[in-house]
Amino acid sequence: MAWTEAVEKLWNMLRDHRPSLYPMEEWDDLHDIRISKLPQEGLDSRALSNAKAVKAGLHLLNESLEASHKLSQELHTPLGSYWHAIMHRMEGDYGNSKYWFRQGGAHPVGDALQAAAKARVQSYAAEAFGSDSLKNRLDKLVSGPSWDPYLFVDIVEQQVTVVQNEQAEELLTELQWVEIKLLVQYSFQQTGGHSLEL
Template identity: 45%
Template sequence: MAWKDHFITLSQRLAAHEPSLYPAEELDELDDIRIGKLSVEGFGEEEKPFALAVKSALHLFNESLDASHELSQELHTPEGSLLHGIMHRMEGDYPNAQYWLRLAGRLPFSDELGGRMQAYLKEQDLARVGSPALREKLEAMASQAVYDPASLTQAVEQQVTRSRDEGAEVMLKHLQWMELRQLLDYCYVRSGGEGGLFA
């Protein structure tokens, strides 16, 4: 089975899952093995980093943080830095996450993702978020169509370490899921995949 077939099979299953803000263990050990077996042989010099980023992103969907980290720390690209930052956010190392997110900078899909995130938050009843500090962070994110992974990380840190608000948990997990899906789709296309995965 070709890379594309393997990838689409895995991505359809894994990218439907909204990873936890603080994973305790991987979702599926067999999927972890399947992702590891995706060969990046035969990719051109420009496409190979994106193919490796695809694997790293799939590991994040599977909540296998160590496997994702092994790949992302070897990717000296904006996409690799973003994956590295998201991984550290998911493991709860927020200062390290912020470092890598700053290093990633602005990516080509930032405007599109910012608009989607803003639209999602505008549909939510932010008044149901019990923590005033967390509600304020979400309201600020809803006020502008800007993808800011640093602000998302601050909100996740507030939720995980202090607020533990049920309503905010749902929203933040969904925002992280949107972020990962956009990144996965972008890297898939840049690796040579045709069309978008989640159109």
């Protein structure tokens, strides 16, 4: 099975799973095996690098932090830094996450992510989050001109370590899911693949 078809098949198994903000173990061990066996024959060197990025993202959808980390550490590109940053945020190493976001710089999916975040945050009532501070940060996140990954790290840290509000957890998990899906799609397109169904 060729790269494109194999990724699409695996994507269809993973795309609806919303990984936790702070996962404790892999969602499905078999998915890790499937990801590691994705065929890469025929991909040129640039596409091979981006194939690692696709795999790193698929591992994050599967909540497999260690496998994703191993791949993102091998990617000395802005895209690799972005995957590295998300992985560290998910493991709760928030300072390290910000470091890797700085290494990656602004990302092309930022505008789409900002638009998705704005729509989702506005669908919640102001009192839904149980914390004025968290709500104020969310409002700042979606009112900015572009996606602010550093502020999102701060919001996730506040939710995971202090607020622990069920509706905030639901919203932030949704935003993380959108972030990962957009990045997987972008990474896949860099390998020569087409748009994946989000």
